[in-house]
Amino acid sequence: MIMASTLTGAAPDSNNVYPPTEEMLAKPVDEAATRRGAEELRETWKTPKGFRYLTAVNNSEVGKWYALSAFFFMMCAGVLGLLIRLQLAVPGNDFLSADRFNQFFTMHGSAMMFLFAVPMFEAISILLLPGLLGARDMPFPRLSAYGFWCFIIGGVFVMGSILFGVAPNSGWFMYPPLATEAEGIGSDIWLLGLSFIEVASIAAAVELIVGVLKCRPPGMRINLMPLYGWYVLVVGGMILFAFPPLIAGDFLFELQRSFDWPFFDPERGGDPMLWQHLFWIFGHPEVYIIFLPSIAIAAMVVPTAAQRPIVGYSWIVLSAVGTGFLSFGLWVHHMFTTGLPSMSLGFFSAASEAVVIPTGIQLFAFVATLMVGRVKMSLPMLFIAGALAIFTAGGLTGVMVALAPFDWQAHDTYFVVAHLHYTLFGGMVFPLMAGVYYFYPFFTKKTLSVRTGRIVFWLMFVGFNVTFMPMHFTGLMGMPRRVYTYPSVMGWDLLNLISTIGAFIVAAGFVLFAIDLLRPRGKQPLAARNPWKAGTLEWSHNVPEENWGSRSVPYITSRYPLWEQENIVERMDKGRYYLPDAPDLKRETLVTTVLDARPIQCLRVTGPTWITILAAVFTGGAFIFPTFHWYPPAIVSGGAAIACIIYWLWTATSQIPAKDKEMRDVGLSLKLPVYASGPDSVGWWGVWITMLGDATAFASLVFGYFFYWTAKPDFPPAGTEHALAGPLTLGVAALIASWASIYGARVVNRKGKVATARTLLIAAPVLAILGSGLFYFSVAGSGLDPTSHVYPAIIWAVMIWTIVHTGGGVIMQCYCLAGSLFGKVTPEHDSDLWNVTLYWHFVCLTVVVAGLTIGLMPRVM
Amino acid sequence: MAGTGKNEETKTLAEEADSLWLITFAGSIWAVHFLVCYCATAVICAKLGGDAAAILMLRLALGGVTLVALAGIAFVGWRSWLQWDFLDDGDYVHNLARKEDRHEFLGHASFLLSIISFIGVIYVSLPVLFLETCQ
Numbered sequence: 001m002i003m004a005s006t007l008t009g010a011a012p013d014s015n016n017v018y019p020p021t022e023e024m025l026a027k028p029v030d031e032a033a034t035r036r037g038a039e040e041l042r043e044t045w046k047t048p049k050g051f052r053y054l055t056a057v058n059n060s061e062v063g064k065w066y067a068l069s070a071f072f073f074m075m076c077a078g079v080l081g082l083l084i085r086l087q088l089a090v091p092g093n094d095f096l097s098a099d100r101f102n103q104f105f106t107m108h109g110s111a112m113m114f115l116f117a118v119p120m121f122e123a124i125s126i127l128l129l130p131g132l133l134g135a136r137d138m139p140f141p142r143l144s145a146y147g148f149w150c151f152i153i154g155g156v157f158v159m160g161s162i163l164f165g166v167a168p169n170s171g172w173f174m175y176p177p178l179a180t181e182a183e184g185i186g187s188d189i190w191l192l193g194l195s196f197i198e199v200a201s202i203a204a205a206v207e208l209i210v211g212v213l214k215c216r217p218p219g220m221r222i223n224l225m226p227l228y229g230w231y232v233l234v235v236g237g238m239i240l241f242a243f244p245p246l247i248a249g250d251f252l253f254e255l256q257r258s259f260d261w262p263f264f265d266p267e268r269g270g271d272p273m274l275w276q277h278l279f280w281i282f283g284h285p286e287v288y289i290i291f292l293p294s295i296a297i298a299a300m301v302v303p304t305a306a307q308r309p310i311v312g313y314s315w316i317v318l319s320a321v322g323t324g325f326l327s328f329g330l331w332v333h334h335m336f337t338t339g340l341p342s343m344s345l346g347f348f349s350a351a352s353e354a355v356v357i358p359t360g361i362q363l364f365a366f367v368a369t370l371m372v373g374r375v376k377m378s379l380p381m382l383f384i385a386g387a388l389a390i391f392t393a394g395g396l397t398g399v400m401v402a403l404a405p406f407d408w409q410a411h412d413t414y415f416v417v418a419h420l421h422y423t424l425f426g427g428m429v430f431p432l433m434a435g436v437y438y439f440y441p442f443f444t445k446k447t448l449s450v451r452t453g454r455i456v457f458w459l460m461f462v463g464f465n466v467t468f469m470p471m472h473f474t475g476l477m478g479m480p481r482r483v484y485t486y487p488s489v490m491g492w493d494l495l496n497l498i499s500t501i502g503a504f505i506v507a508a509g510f511v512l513f514a515i516d517l518l519r520p521r522g523k524q525p526l527a528a529r530n531p532w533k534a535g536t537l538e539w540s541h542n543v544p545e546e547n548w549g550s551r552s553v554p555y556i557t558s559r560y561p562l563w564e565q566e567n568i569v570e571r572m573d574k575g576r577y578y579l580p581d582a583p584d585l586k587r588e589t590l591v592t593t594v595l596d597a598r599p600i601q602c603l604r605v606t607g608p609t610w611i612t613i614l615a616a617v618f619t620g621g622a623f624i625f626p627t628f629h630w631y632p633p634a635i636v637s638g639g640a641a642i643a644c645i646i647y648w649l650w651t652a653t654s655q656i657p658a659k660d661k662e663m664r665d666v667g668l669s670l671k672l673p674v675y676a677s678g679p680d681s682v683g684w685w686g687v688w689i690t691m692l693g694d695a696t697a698f699a700s701l702v703f704g705y706f707f708y709w710t711a712k713p714d715f716p717p718a719g720t721e722h723a724l725a726g727p728l729t730l731g732v733a734a735l736i737a738s739w740a741s742i743y744g745a746r747v748v749n750r751k752g753k754v755a756t757a758r759t760l761l762i763a764a765p766v767l768a769i770l771g772s773g774l775f776y777f778s779v780a781g782s783g784l785d786p787t788s789h790v791y792p793a794i795i796w797a798v799m800i801w802t803i804v805h806t807g808g809g810v811i812m813q814c815y816c817l818a819g820s821l822f823g824k825v826t827p828e829h830d831s832d833l834w835n836v837t838l839y840w841h842f843v844c845l846t847v848v849v850a851g852l853t854i855g856l857m858p859r860v861m
Numbered sequence: 862m863a864g865t866g867k868n869e870e871t872k873t874l875a876e877e878a879d880s881l882w883l884i885t886f887a888g889s890i891w892a893v894h895f896l897v898c899y900c901a902t903a904v905i906c907a908k909l910g911g912d913a914a915a916i917l918m919l920r921l922a923l924g925g926v927t928l929v930a931l932a933g934i935a936f937v938g939w940r941s942w943l944q945w946d947f948l949d950d951g952d953y954v955h956n957l958a959r960k961e962d963r964h965e966f967l968g969h970a971s972f973l974l975s976i977i978s979f980i981g982v983i984y985v986s987l988p989v990l991f992l993e994t995c996q
């Protein structure tokens with residue numbers, strides 16, 4: 001056994017003490033110091049007033065806006081659901097036209113999935129994480145704000161299209177050829193609008209992952225992390241690997257719709273199956289992306305209800321991670337009826353069943369915790385219990401759907417609609433409601449009405465079953481889904497009418513809930529500080545509200561600090577722990593190591609600004625104008641977005657502190673650097689994680705290439721041209737040289753040879769531009785016509801993808817050069833160089849793989 | 862000021878590098894095995910569909926791959942069992958703020974993960990044993 005004391009000495013500096021001794025922690029704090037610290041923090045973290053309120057970037061504001069917008073979109077999608085049910089209430093109804101009906105169910109599904117389920121998880125996590133981790137804020141507050149503004153712009157655009165009757169109408173998974181050939185701009189709105197939102201979702205995921213890895217309070221080792229943190233890691237990771245294939249698919253799809261590149265057109269060598277593959281590589285993990293966060297909420301509610309630590313912490317962590325892995329293997333079970341050879345089908349059928357094991361383990365751990373604890377049936381627990389019942393039922397029908405032969409009949413009937421909603425309500429809506437009731441006092445410092453809450457629960461629970469239970473039977477009787485009307489067949493009429501009535505009962509529940517959620521609470525007394533007597537750190541929040549997140553950042557030695565660490569809240573309040581003040585009136589939070597959470601940096605985080613909103617508006621333009629085929633404004637808008645982002649990075653990130661402010665005394669005899677670069681800095685981790693997602697998208701494109709090769713006998717077509725070998729080889733070589741230059745620049749700059757570094761920083765973009773040009777020419781100059789066949793089309797797509805990345809790389813290299821010239825990058829302060837070099841590692845890999853794929857493969861195949 | 866901090870982050874990561882790798886291995890073996898099975902079947906069925914001999918070869922080859930995968934996962938499981946060190950101190954909660962708890966927790970988690978992956982691999986390969994044609 002290793003004693004904690006052998007771990008002392010966070011830094012060689014002998015004045016530094018870490019970890020703090022009990023003696024240090026027990027020492028009372030001077031009253032005046034407490035008061036002064038509180039005032040400084042209040043001043044530093046105050047939220048802007050008036051219309052400047054919109055410039056806020058604090059997690060508590062952005063999270064609130066995010067959650068309310070997601071809720072708003074959910075209500076819109078719910079209204080569409082009701083209208084669908086109204087149309088289906090009686091046979092032969094003509095309340096909605098067929099086209100309108102198609103738009104409605106497409107938008108209902110798409111909005112529920114992309115505008116509600118995923119963003120809601122991110123919103124709640126943004127609200128919750130800093131509290132849970134005793135941090136002041138997320139590591140990149142402006143990134144969350146940017147993500148939010150992108151989300152709201154994209155969401156309003158996509159949702160708004162329904163008012164003009166031009167919404168997408170090919171179902172939420174947009175199968176070609178239906179969707180490729182659909183008239184109007186509906187499909188384009190779906191592809192571009194939702195890609196835009198997916199990019200925002202990925203940005204939020206990066207933020208959340210880095211937050212959990214690097215912003216935990218000192219001492220919160222990986223084995224002490226709240227379960228919610230683990231789920232954030234798993235779900236964030238899944239978003240990172242699941243969304244990019246869809247984005248790659250959107251990219252190909254939009255190229256086909258805008259420029260007639262035949263990726264999904266069998267006449268010219270394309271294959272609609274590629275879309276289905278890419279969509280479901282995303283689609284299945286998506287189901288778990290939606291429901292793991294809800295399990296995370298349960299993992300917070302259950303121990304509190306049982307008033308004891310969770311049983312089987314390691315088991316739960318492992319199951320969450322295992323579910324994350326396995327869910328990617330489920331991708332083709334959605335295509336059981338599309339005629340893959342049955343032998344490969346077998347694998348998927350098997351993989352679908354395997355995921356039941358980890359899911360079961362998590363549920364068992366919760367039940368076990370409840371059984372050994374003393375449970376109080378609080379309102380959140382009631383919702384959890386309802387969720388469990390519904391989800392189990394959904395799981396059973398899911399196994400039925402997963403068994404391939406059964407699927408042949410059930411596929412595309414109302415049985416699937418019933419199964420889907422059982423999983424989604426049980427796995428998402430009900431646990432989310434539990435979470436809202438549970439965390440409401442934390443979010444707003446007031447409580448929701450318990451009496452109303454019980455009515456809401458019963459309306460939803462009963463209404464839900466009345467709506468969706470009958471659909472199992474209509475499905476088994478053969479009623480297909482996605483039909484706008486049906487003939488009066490025996491049995492169908494009554495069941496459909498019951499479903500419609502049920503839908504209105506659920507809706508009544510939601511309306512009642514919304515009223516209770518949003519009604520003004522001016523006079524209502526404040527909630528108790530820890531109303532549920534929970535053990536996790538977020539319940540050390542301040543009532544009435546303070547914006548500083550955590551009065552002082554505690555030293556953690558247990559999983560349930562509020563139960564197991566005496567006096568912790570009192571000491572936090574007094575400012576006994578880290579960062580109890582803000583003498584420079586700068587927003588700060590602690591950065592710690594990934595495994596053991598040893599403090600390594602006092603990070604200056606960014607404050608209120610308009611630039612994120614501007615950046616989001618222009619980014620929106622770059623995605624939205626192309627739906628109307630207005631390319632010049634789109635390009636201008638994209639350029640403006642890049643300019644905004646550069647301005648934002650230049651003025652607010654990696655600022656070099658003044659000479660005497662390099663180290664910050666964070667309290668408890670610990671001094672930490674204010675500046676960090678490389679793996680110590682949060683920015684580096686952010687780049688790393690983002691690039692993982694980016695590499696996944698590229699891998700999906702390459703997968704497309706090989707997919708065509710296995711699926712199509714005429715790929716590459718006989719006698720075709722290829723990419724020009726000479727220019728391609730030279731181009732790849734120049735780009736590799738550019739990568740070597742930026743890497744070299746980082747190394748020599750660190751050694752203090754600034755002049756050499758600058759020379760390399762000039763060479764790097766020149767080489768990159770040269771290389772990109774050659775790379776472009778090797779395809780464009782080869783006579784390959786992307787509209788003629790899928791082979792040239794995919795080569796063009798890979799080429800464009802590559803040079804967009806090298807182009808971005810050129811901008812970043814110039815940014816570093818400017819940094820070096822204007823004193824933003826110095827030998828000691830080189831985090832920009834580290835981040836750009838990291839980006840270029842990935843670009844270099846992309847270039848090499850792209851070169852091999854389009855240059856070498858066709859010649860050896 | 863990269864000096865002090867840098868050592869910190871790299872030090873703990875290096876210290877646990879083995880267990881961090883261990884934790885990803887079992888799942889990755891499952892994923893690779895799964896992809897190999899899927900890709901091999903897709904290619905053979907698409908290019909040499911009707912050829913019974915090819916399918917037999919495929920099944921034998923995939924059987925071999927499966928054995929290798931299972932052996933790999935078993936090895937990971939054994940290593941993480943050692944790291945978890947359950948029999949020595951009987952700890953399966955790991956809720957103390959000690960380096961040892963962090964270390965054993967990582968071992969425990971990757972042990973459980975290898976069990977899941979082991980079952981996952983068996984599930985995925987069952988069809989190889991039972992199916993005889995591409996139809």
Ligand code: HEM
Nearest residue numbers: 081082084105106109112171172417424481482483503506
């Ligand atoms: C009051 C609540 C709800 C009602 C009445 C409702 C009703 C329906 C109906 C009738 C359909 C089938 C449309 C058709 O195939 O013709 C449908 C599809 C769907 N619903 Fe819901 N739903 C509700 C809530 C939700 C929620 C909360 C989610 C997700 C979180 C959701 C996700 C979906 C999805 C993904 C589809 C498939 C759309 C498609 O076929 O493209 N629904 N819903």
Ligand SMILES: [Cu+2]
Nearest residue numbers: 284330333334
């Ligand atoms: Cu599924």
